[in-house]
Amino acid sequence: MNCLLKDFELDHKNPSVEALRRWRSAVTLVKNHRRRFRMVADLDKRVEAEQIKNGIKFYYTIFDLLCQEKIRIALYVQKAALQFIDGMVLQFQ
Numbered sequence: 001m002n003c004l005l006k007d008f009e010l011d012h013k014n015p016s017v018e019a020l021r022r023w024r025s026a027v028t029l030v031k032n033h034r035r036r037f038r039m040v041a042d043l044d045k046r047v048e049a050e051q052i053k054n055g056i057k058f059y060y061t062i063f064d065l066l067c068q069e070k071i072r073i074a075l076y077v078q079k080a081a082l083q084f085i086d087g088m089v090l091q092f093q
Contacts, residue, residue: 017043
């Protein structure tokens, strides 16, 4: 009996995904599965949320790189304009 209990021990808070998966596979046939697992994390939704979060991070990384490129181009244009204005001022003096 102790061997069986040891195999399916769960930590009280934040159990690992593998432990949750073992727990769900161990009790495949239950009477009311929605009520039985309402306090256990939904692993599919957790994976889906992580994928969405990673997608958002990827989007913001790309967006940030594009903004940096636009700022760099704007600074080059500003520098060229200032050099052009300085050249014009020297010609008129």
